[in-house]
Amino acid sequence: AQRVTQPEKLLSVFKGAPVELKCNYSYSGSPELFWYVQYSRQRLQLLLRHISRESIKGFTADLNKGETSFHLKKPFAQEEDSAMYYCALIGSSNTGKLIFGQGTTLQVKP
């Protein structure tokens, strides 16, 4: 079965602290992994995807196929990073349908 697990509902850190949002997935093939973010009162939007290997707003995520993980990291959190973060996968390239985790609320305190 295809599944995405985000074990933390809430992650609270102080400004300037490192952040790691955990994501584990279950999929038998080679999925595409994504991180989506939803800022307060805004729509869900793509933050980054593993195939692009980009750093967006200081965030990076590395796909670890051995551990079936795709953790999101940022070395120094900013208050504007406070948002809901969703890890998601596309299991079949032909459909494009996203399978989301439950989400993690990141709270960056001043």
Add this chain to the structure above:
Amino acid sequence: DTGVSQNPRHKITKRGQNVTFRCDPISEHNRLYWYRQTLGQGPEFLTYFQNEAQLEKSRLLSDRFSAERPKGSFSTLEIQRTEQGDSAMYLCASSITPNTEAFFGQGTRLTVV
């Protein structure tokens, strides 16, 4: 705003009534997806279209749910005989192809009382 547009933003209905939501995707996007999100959960896939063709429906989509995308443009999601369990945020997303970024609308929040 040239993004994905959903209407209405909020809908309150009595149990047993029918409701219809509309999604206007980004104009050149062939793919259109519907998701449902309940409190504390991530979005769950409901169905998707390639142009006007509905290609897949989730088991979450009971017989009371129907979706259309006439002429491959806007899409509607209808729920008949609403139940309290239908209360959720209904999200629409569109993309150019399956492998390109999916852009989401702001959602329609349905409350069944």
